[in-house]
Amino acid sequence: MSSGLSDIKSICSKSVYIQQHSQYQDNVSKVTTTVKGQPRYTMASVEELRLAGLFCDAVLKVQDFEFPVHKIIMCECSPYFEALFLRWSSPSQRVYNIPGVAPVMMERIIKFAYTGSVPVALDNVLGLMVVADQFEVREIVQTCSHVLEEQLCPENCISIWQFTRTFSFSELHSKVHHYILDRFEEVVSSEQLLQLGVHEFAHFLDRDDLILRTERIVYEGIMKWIANDPNQRKEHLCYLMSKIRLCLMGLPDIMMNVLSNDLVKSDSRCLAMVTKASRILRYLIKNYGDDIVSNPFARPRLPNAILLAIGGFREGHPINSIEAYDIRANRWSKLTAPAEPPRRSHGTAFLNGYIYYIGGYNRDEIFNSVRRFNPTMNVFEEVAPMHSPRTHVSVTVLNGLIFALGGFDGEWRLRSAEHYQPESNQWTLIAPMSERRSDASSTVLHEKVMLDDRIFVVGGFDGFCTIRFVECFDPTLNLWSDVHDLHVSRHTVSCCVIYGLPNMDFYTFNRDSLPFIQKEGDRKREEQRV
CATH class of the missing domain: 2.120.10.80 (Kelch-type beta propeller)
Structure with missing residues (x-):
């Protein structure tokens, strides 16, 4: 599986997506929320105290950086910090090491806790979402999720789907999953398809709710995916071809395109499977005409409208x-x-x-x-x-x-x-x-x-x-x-x-x-x- 923040950032940050969503002017969408129970002018005053280091009762140490903070402000923003200060440490502890976080991201979380506002840009949304989830700052997580959902397109949906699965963002993961199923023909035409692992690819191909005009799209997608790395991927040909509803392709397509394919002919198991499907299709045409039957090779996928x-x-x-x-x-x-x-x-x-x-x-x-x-x-x-x-x-x-x-x-x-x-x-x-x-x-x-x-x-x-x-x-x-x-x-x-x-x-x-x-x-x- 090819995933990771750098790959997804490069896709999400392309200027074409920024131009399509003019609300993200200068690549930045302002996320604004207000800390519960605190008027904004009071929070601005407390932020000035933090920046001056006055009345701070805790220091968050991230790598070589130290961030003086007020415990009550951080507790109000995040259940994580409430547990850190009240249950996971002694009342007298002052310095807290925060592992696995970049200093710039810690600064943004603290800034949000004090001001109720944080800039979300396309080049920081993924990292900010992960850190906000770690610290249980739901407002930031929800807004980052909204930004990613707004940017979703066939050229980035696989990367975002893999990201949401890796970090267990279940709600966004479900939305992206449905997007891929609904727009699969466009995804097949994009380079994103090549990022799928074999089992990820098979997962989508196996779905009844995969929206397609014709099963030929599945066949062409498999050939494109294998051609990207034939030495490593051709061994998966039979496994992936078994996910095609071959009898829905039609005899001419099977005979002229599938059985004549060199990869199919060179794989004895795959050739036998396709030959069997063609025999079943001849039998169905002879005995059932155009009627739809229940058979793994002829099982119809779900329609996108009724x-x-x-x-x-x-x-x-x-x-x-x-x-x-x-x-x-x-x-x-x-x-x-x-x-x-x-x-x-x-x-x-x-x-x-x-x-x-x-x-x-x-x-x-x-x-x-x-x-x-x-x-x-x-x-x-x-x-x-x-x-x-x-x-x-x-x-x-x-x-x-x-x-x-x-x-x-x-x-x-x-x-x-x-x-x-x-x-x-x-x-x-x-x-x-x-x-x-x-x-x-x-x-x-x-x-x-x-x-x-x-x-x-x-x-x-x-x-x-x-x-x-x-x-x-x-x-x-x-x-x-x-x-x-x-x-x-x-x-x-x-x-x-x-x-x-x-x-x-x-x-x-x-x-x-x-x-x-x-x-x-x-x-x-x-x-x-x-």
Whole structure:
């Protein structure tokens, strides 16, 4: 394993990361906290006494340096020093040897104890975090952890992960571990991959929650890792190749890339394993087609997103069941919510890790209530209700707000619209739409009905007929504007936004067919020339 403070410092200190985080101006982020129970001007006065050596009752000796301090101040800052002065030594002891600490780091800890402030720079964050943890100064540890988390990227995450594991920073270690799993394709493309030891590498490759588009990424990562030191690392080829879900690569990839690889062909155990996987894949294709099965070579990894189907209408009754679709396993899982009332024709939104059920009805009542589901904890809670009951409501998310647009309140199709702010747990009415409508389209999935930070509402039903009117909302102006009508009236319609197409002109209106507008003076001059 290649780890150590010097390696990580060189990675964390690169100017590119400093530029990406402008809050660390001049490579320094000020950590400021106040010593409990002490006003700041008093602490400044005590710091002056320390610097003058007045009334100090202890000396911390670090190598050849001596730091006079006041015991009460150090005890207030750190449980370590409280134990050192009160339990691990006699009351009369004055000089204390502090081993394993650099004088500059000891000075920073003392400075923090007296002033409640310490500079944290990218070139000292690792050493400061270790020393602060040794002396149990949690405020500094937490802030150093935050700085490292902010600097985390594919070019330093392995080094930071190894650092956190070596020094047992469990909370940060877990966050970095998840980062590597989620961004593994980018990590494979970086030089950080080469720092992993074989068992560290295998640990990540073995995980079901390793996020990949294709198993070929794993194969290429293994070859890159071995090529960095082939004489020492090629003996681990079979061990690492066993972590690939080979049957998920596809026969052409196995035959053309894996079995033809010189390293694979020269390793009899590895060759036999890959050959066996190719035979299993042929059998699976012949007998199971595209279906997913349970086999070590074909075990699907976990997806990084799921599709939820929530509530609805079945056999004449609204239901409360939830189903989750796993795209990697091609299976639906049934989730139960027995305490939740059945709903149909409601809106759903996903925001800040929560799923919101908005409005809808259960045959007896049209809801203005909103339920919030925490998928991490698997619990529901009630949040603030809307101003109006709404079923067949259009819901979407923009700029951290949930918008509920139109719908049916039991008597009328609605023009009114409102948005919900999770931080304040409040619904706020916004400008009403031009048209009454329910059953319009306003899809939530990744804000895909939003263009230029505007919300588009398409079609719907006004209580008498299906409409083809389209309008858009500008949240900065709180203003609805008419958009060109659809060619065909539609309700219960679905819309989405597509982008980045190479043939975008195929889906857009012919520019040459747009009305040609000419100023009156230009038109007359052109007629005179003719």
